[in-house]
Structure formats: structure tokens, C-alpha cells
Amino acid sequence: MNIVVPVKFVPDLVEELEIDKSGVALDRTYMRLIPSEQDEHALEQALLLKERYGGTVTVVTLDTGDVDEALFTAIAKGADHVVKVLGDGFAEGINNHAASSVLQAALKDIAFDLILTGTQATDDLDGSTGPLLAARLGLPFVGYVTGVEQEDGKIVARKEYPGGLVAEMEVALPAVLGIQAAEKPPRYVVTSLVMEAMKTAKIEEVEAGQAEGGGAAEVARMYLPESSERAEMIEGNVDHVADALVTVFRDRGLLA
Amino acid sequence: MAEVATSDRSFYDEVLEATPQGDRLKLCLQCGMCTGVCPHGFAMDFPPRSLIAALRADDLEPILESDMIWLCMSCFACTAVCPAQIPLTKGLLARLKTEMLVRGKVPSELQTALENTRRYGNTLGESPRRRPAWASDLTVPVPIMAQVKEPVDVLWFVGDYASYHPRVQSVSKAMARIFQALGISFGILGPDENSDGDVQRLAGERGLFELMAQKNGKAFGRCQFNEVVTTDPHAYNVFKNEYPAQGFAFPVRHYTQFLAEHLEQLKPLLRHEQKYKVTYHDPCSLGRANNNGIYEEPRQLLQAIPGVELVEMPHNRANTICCGAGGGGNWLDGFVWERAHARTSEWRVKEALDAGAQILAVACPYETPRFEDAVKSTGHEGELIVKDIAELLADALADAAVE
Secondary structure, eight states: EEEEEEEOEEEOTTTOBBBBBTTBBEEEOSSSSSEEEHHHHHHHHHHHHHHOOOEEEEEEEESSSSSSHHHHHHHHHHOSEEEEEEOOTTTOOOHHHHHHHHHHHTTTOOOSSSEESSSSEEEEEEHHHHHHHHHTTTOOOEEEEEEEEEETTTEEEEEGGGGEEEEEEEEEEEOOOOSSSSSOOOOOOHHHHHHHHHHHHOOOEEEEOOOTTTTTOOOOOOOOOOOTTTOOOOOHHHHHHHHHHHHHHHTTSSSS | OOTTTSSSHHHHHHHHHHSSSGGGGGGOOOOOHHHOOOOGGGGSOOOOOHHHHHHHOOOOHHOOOOGGGGOOOOOOOHHHHOOOOOOOIIIIHHHHOOOHHHHHHOOOOHHHHHHHHHHHHSSTOOOGGGGGGGGGGGGSSSOOOOHOOOOOEEEEOHHHHHHOOOOHHHOOOHHHHHHHHTOOEEEOOOOOOOOOOOHHHHHOOOHHHHHHHHHHHHHHHHOEEEEEEEEEHHHHHHHTTTGGGGGGOEEEHHHHHHHHHHHHHHHBBBBBBBOOEEEEOOOOOTTTGGGGGOOOOHHHHHHHHHOOOOOOOSSSSSOOOOSSOGGGGGHHHHHHHHHHHHHHHHHHHHHHHHTTTTTEOSSTTTTTHHHHHHHTTOOOOOOEEEEHHHHHHHBBBBBHHHH
């Protein structure tokens, strides 16, 4: 089974986020970008499938700047090919409609049976790149997947529903799956293997075609959560705060 | 890769050849002193003696099937007692951990600490830019070398925990006050400082250690200084014994050595009496690790504080009990508790109380939070104060010296 994993780079919350002068976007001056956590799960699921059924794993990412180390890390973990898509404006962030069109073009010359994305990226929580890519490619899509088995040229995807329900869905290949969590936590790879990959592996580069970003929602205003007027701040020492909390709980019927 | 076992040679032969003095493995008499002294030996499927026996029989798989190697805290107790002087801790045991890492068999909390080190240069996963933030509200200036661009006598290597952990930041602040009181010209690397790599190396992540050594070595190379002084025994150990082979050799001292040398100058400044019975916990990395042998300087400093009565615990100096943090142990608390149902830090706190101590004095950044937790988890909150020697000295400094 040949698997493609598109990986999105998202802001690292280790640095404090700031809103830029436009008021509709994050200030990216000092921002660090790291692979989205659910995309790390998609890669892990792809590597588990490769170990189980054979095939290849190809990681594709839009060039947002410092992406090479993450791509070499993917090689060290067991990916066969890593592809960097070069284009304008990726570092500033492009919407998911545009991203799906860029990915579609980048996949033109790559043979695949399965595309695994994270169900949603940790920055916009939009969850639309996978379904949009599937629609562009005319392929089936299943999201919120936590496990994949191969059976007679098809796959069975385990999909999570709210309320603890799980469905097993037969999906014809090729297909696109949104991975909620891999069957195992993303693996560790020792630094020496990452360094080795940096010396020996090659990052393939492709030029992005024209991005088609129409249809996406536009951000009208970006702002920090505003505290509600109803919030009551309890100040003072520990004993006072504890007493005040007990009173609040009693008043609202939460304590007898 | 050299780190991945190849099939045609036995693991035993490979460790023998790859470790400095690894051929001493041949001298193992199976006397079992290593296993007897190991604080977690009772809980291991393969304590050091059995480990060597199994490897000589070329029976590696059962060892790797077991995850018990992660009970090793790299405390160097086995290495210190071995009559054949086999490099157990940094040779055999670290190499086995490497094999486990290569196979992806690493407890998740430790995995996170290693990933944090690679991405951020610190085990805590904090912003590298905020590394010197602990010093921002101090009245004592703590110069950052890349900003002042001037030579200093002392380049102070602060370390991960002392930079980011709220409890240990107060030790760093105390140290800055002492440097100032003595009029020492000093600076820190700030954002250019990375994890020293000692615990990562002993946890088997040799490549990560080498990466950290390169980053720190280059940062040191951009500064002018007479010596490195560190508040971290792990940094001291790794700078002195492992960095030279990476191409970075420089004079380094632990702060207790540095201050013991300045004792005549320090003593008149210590005017606030501290009437306490104090016991001192020897960190593995200052003492028995690589025969570093720093035992007396910390005690000299404590005895220089007016009012302090120094009492000893039964396990002291080369016979100390590990706090549990070394070799990755700091990120294996849950794992160790599941397997061993014991914490060495709790054992140590009980020893300190039995010795009649009111204060447990420490000299390693992992130890203040670990022992404070152990005081609480053993139900002795309020009965034993845990303080770094630097904090005790700063408490005793006359106010005039501080201003």
C-alpha cells in the first residue's frame, strides 16, 4: 500500500501568540512552526500500515521555512520519500481551499493508494483540508479515524463518533482518511538516525501550481478571548479563597 | 549506524569494543556487588550481574523484551563498587538503553523529555528565548554574554531546571546574589545555552548528547572567560569528562568548589545566624560518577554558615543514595513506581529525618523539587526543609552585602 501523508506546519504554542497590525491574523515575526500534532499521528499510522502490509510512505509539506528537519525526522522514522512544495506565501499561511489545490497539483506525479491527513490541524481546527482534497481528487473520505485494516484490496477504517460509538467502514481504494489518533502514539527516533538522514536522504522539491483559494471563509477579526462580565475573581489567601469557593458552590446547589 | 546492533557480532562483543575500557567486561567475576548495591536491583529482571551473564551467553532478546533497564537511574553505585572497575553505568547500561530507544521502547514521559531536548534545547519544552527570564525581576544584574560582548572571569552555566523550574529558579537567584556579594565578574549564555546533555547521554541518547555538546561548545567558543562555573552537577560531570572528546575542553568547576576556594572572602559576609541541624545529600554526579570526588567542599560551605550544625546520614559521600533523577529517571517516576513501588527520594528523606536534620541541603537542581515532593508524600510536611546550599548561603549573607 502506497501512502501519502500531507503535513501542515502550525504555530508552536511554546512562544506566546500575538495578533498582527491587520487585526485578522497572527504576527508571524518570531513565530516557530512545528508539524501539527494530528499530522504526526497520520504519519505514525502510515508507518504502522507500511510495517504491516508493505508499500511506501511519502510525506508532502508546503515549504513554510524551517521544514527540513521535520522531513529528515520522517525519513529516520521510516518514510521513503519526502517532498517539499515550493511556492509564495506559504510562510504567511494559506487557507485550506488553497492548500488542498496545491496538494492536488503536487500529487500529480505520485502514485498512491491512500492519503492520510490529520483530522484537523491544531491552528484553525477547521478539518477541511482532507475532505477538500478528496473532493478535488474525486475520492472517498472518512474522518475521525483511529485505526485502519487492509482486506481484499479494500480497507476498513475505524471511525469514532461522539458518545463512545465506533463504526467500522469499508472504503474502496484509493481514498483519503482523516486520522484522529494513530493506533499507537507517535514513535521516538534517535537523534543519530535523524543526523544520518540529513547526510544521506534527499528532499524532493516541486513547484506549486496556481493556488485556488476561493470559497474559504474570511477572518473578519482576530482577538483574545474577552472575559465575561459575569466572571467573579476571588482574591486573597488560600483559606479565604477556599471558603469563598465553598460558599459559591453551596449557593448554586452544588454542595449540600 | 554504529548505534544499531549488527547481526554478525554479539552485543557483548560490541559493547566491549565500543566503550572505553569496555574490555574490562571480560574481568567480571559474577561477584554480584553491583546487583547488591543497586537501589532498584530488587525490582529488575536483569540486574547488572545477571545482565552480564545473559550477554555472555549471547541471550540479548529476553533483556530487550523486558523494559527493566529503564529502572536504572545512572547513579554509578554499581560502577563505584565493581572490583573489576567495569564501566557499567556509562558503558553497558547506557548502551542497552540506546538499543531500547532504537527499538522505540521508551516510556512516554522520557520520550517527551528527549523530544523537547531536540526541539527546544531543554527537557521541559520551554521557549529557548525565555531561558534567561528568571533573572528579569532581579536587582542583581545577570549579564548575557552575547549582549555585553565583554570578557568575564566566570561563565555561569545555569542549566535547564535552574532556568525554567519555578522552585529551582530561586536557587539561581540566590547564586546571582552570592556572585554579586563576592564581586565576581560573571555572565550567562542566556538563549544560547542548551541542555548539557548528560542525562540524555546516560539515558542512551548519545546522538542527542553530541548535538547538545556541539551547540554549547560553539556558544562557549564565542565568549571570553577564564572558567565555566555551573550550579548543575550533571553539567559539571559532562563538561569535565565527556565534552573534551567532542572537541570542547575548558576549565570547569561546580559552584561548591568555586565558593569553597573563596571561603575566606565569603565567611565575613555570612552574618545571619542559621540555627539549624543540617544534613547534606551528595549528588551522584559530583561524587562517585567518574570519580569526580567533590565531597568536602559542599560540607565546608555549610559549616561556614554561623549556627549550622552538620549531621551525616548513613549513606554519604561515595555511598550516597540517588535522588532518582539521573539518566532520565527524572521522567520515569510513574514507570518506576509501577515496577518498584518505592522511591529512592522517599528513602533519602527518611534518612535525613532519622539523622535529626531540620534542613536537607542539596547541590543539584533536580533535588529541591524531588525531595520536597518526597517530604510531602511520606507525610512529613513541615518537619524537613529542603534547600540548596546556595540558598542557605544567600540567607546567611548580611544585608549590606546584598545591597
